[in-house]
Amino acid sequence: MRLGIRLLLGVFLIVGLGAYFVLSTFSKEVKPGVRQGMEVALVDTANLLAELAADDMVQGRLSGEELAGGQLAAAFRRYKAREVQASVWGRVKDRPDFRLYVTDETGTVLYDSEGLAVGQDYSRWNDVMLTLRGQYGVRATRADPKDPRTSAMHVAAPVRHEGRLLGVLTVVAPTASVQPYAERSARRIRNGGAILLGVALLAGIALTWWLTKDVARLRAYARSVGVDGRTPLPALGAPELRELGSALEAMRARIDGRDYVERYVQTLTHEMKSPLSAIRGAAELLREPLPEPDRDRFLTNILEQERRMRDLVDRMLGLADLQHRQGLKDPAPVDLASLAVKVAASREPQAARRGVSVAVHGAEGAVVRGEAFLLEQALGNLVDNAISFAPRQSVVRITVRPGSHGLRMDVSDSGPGLPDFAVDKVFTPFFSLPRPDGEAKGTGLGLCFVREVALLHGGQAFLANRPEGGALSWIELPR
Numbered sequence: 001m002r003l004g005i006r007l008l009l010g011v012f013l014i015v016g017l018g019a020y021f022v023l024s025t026f027s028k029e030v031k032p033g034v035r036q037g038m039e040v041a042l043v044d045t046a047n048l049l050a051e052l053a054a055d056d057m058v059q060g061r062l063s064g065e066e067l068a069g070g071q072l073a074a075a076f077r078r079y080k081a082r083e084v085q086a087s088v089w090g091r092v093k094d095r096p097d098f099r100l101y102v103t104d105e106t107g108t109v110l111y112d113s114e115g116l117a118v119g120q121d122y123s124r125w126n127d128v129m130l131t132l133r134g135q136y137g138v139r140a141t142r143a144d145p146k147d148p149r150t151s152a153m154h155v156a157a158p159v160r161h162e163g164r165l166l167g168v169l170t171v172v173a174p175t176a177s178v179q180p181y182a183e184r185s186a187r188r189i190r191n192g193g194a195i196l197l198g199v200a201l202l203a204g205i206a207l208t209w210w211l212t213k214d215v216a217r218l219r220a221y222a223r224s225v226g227v228d229g230r231t232p233l234p235a236l237g238a239p240e241l242r243e244l245g246s247a248l249e250a251m252r253a254r255i256d257g258r259d260y261v262e263r264y265v266q267t268l269t270h271e272m273k274s275p276l277s278a279i280r281g282a283a284e285l286l287r288e289p290l291p292e293p294d295r296d297r298f299l300t301n302i303l304e305q306e307r308r309m310r311d312l313v314d315r316m317l318g319l320a321d322l323q324h325r326q327g328l329k330d331p332a333p334v335d336l337a338s339l340a341v342k343v344a345a346s347r348e349p350q351a352a353r354r355g356v357s358v359a360v361h362g363a364e365g366a367v368v369r370g371e372a373f374l375l376e377q378a379l380g381n382l383v384d385n386a387i388s389f390a391p392r393q394s395v396v397r398i399t400v401r402p403g404s405h406g407l408r409m410d411v412s413d414s415g416p417g418l419p420d421f422a423v424d425k426v427f428t429p430f431f432s433l434p435r436p437d438g439e440a441k442g443t444g445l446g447l448c449f450v451r452e453v454a455l456l457h458g459g460q461a462f463l464a465n466r467p468e469g470g471a472l473s474w475i476e477l478p479r
Contacts, residue, residue, distance in 0.1 A: 049072065049171065099171075131156040217235075285298055333367050339376055363401050375457070423463075
């Protein structure tokens, strides 16, 4: 499982579990909390009405069937007849819900606002029994034992006159009257929990992205190192990752250095065997008496092979420097048209010796940002290649023009072009084709140098056959 998914699951699991326990606790406390608030209100109501009932009981206006004689009974009848229109937290209360009954000191019901229990013995009900004992009397009883919606809360208060206990007054309120508010609160808590989990998920995603973005950059850097050694170390936020990135970069440099040295030493050794063998053979022959023309021919061969080895070493050193550079040094605007004119002028003597001319077609305003010296060397290598393969009395053309992704420097000739087997190998180090006039092969490093210069400038180098004959090489650079 990916690190980002693990972090996201971990964050979401922690937040989700915390939210679940908090919301579960809240949900469990909503209904009891609402009922507790209801009970507190009923306690005050019962004690207030008990004071009114005391006068009626002392004066004998609250006994037997004489329900209309007392002021408490009359007030309660008026209360039940009231039209209530109260909007409470979005719900309309349109009728009174309280029921009231009063017992004497033995627990016998003297008055019932509903007329249901007059004369019945309520001394065993907790609200009456506990109050008669001088304790707080309360109970919750269902009218239908199987239906929790029929539950009602009974809160009692003692009826006293001059310190003497006359009886018990109980206020009854159905819990169904407050149930919608409890459910509404529970629903809002659940909705809030869902929003909280959604926010937690988004926060987890953001946190995971923030924690893993540097890891992703470092992973991309490690992957690209094997393909392109110039990939710079990305900017990393966390100090630990910056330290890890620096260690990776140092390790890459050491590994690349070892691999590079081993690979190029082997290649250089292989490439120098031929000229060294030629020099040794010529030197051994020169130890013997030879005619002057032969002596001159062998000396020329030694000098030619020495030049070839020196050229090979110089080109390898230049290529090695390019391949180990991470970016341009002091880049500046470079006018490609002017650069092409300069390269063409520097190759005129070489082209004249081979009976070839160099023509330049430059687009105005073709400016890139880079190192003029490297771009001049790269374009010069392409022109050298074209001159080497161009037939006499032909023209090597340098054209600066817009490309599909920037600006192009094209070099075309009318030579034999590339054989099919060489199309994909021309940029391979030390790969070289024989010249048409029988001259010695090149070092096979010139086009490698061109490609490295193009890559260093954020561009590409190409070589292909022209439909009308000859070869076309070009460098495409970003504007």
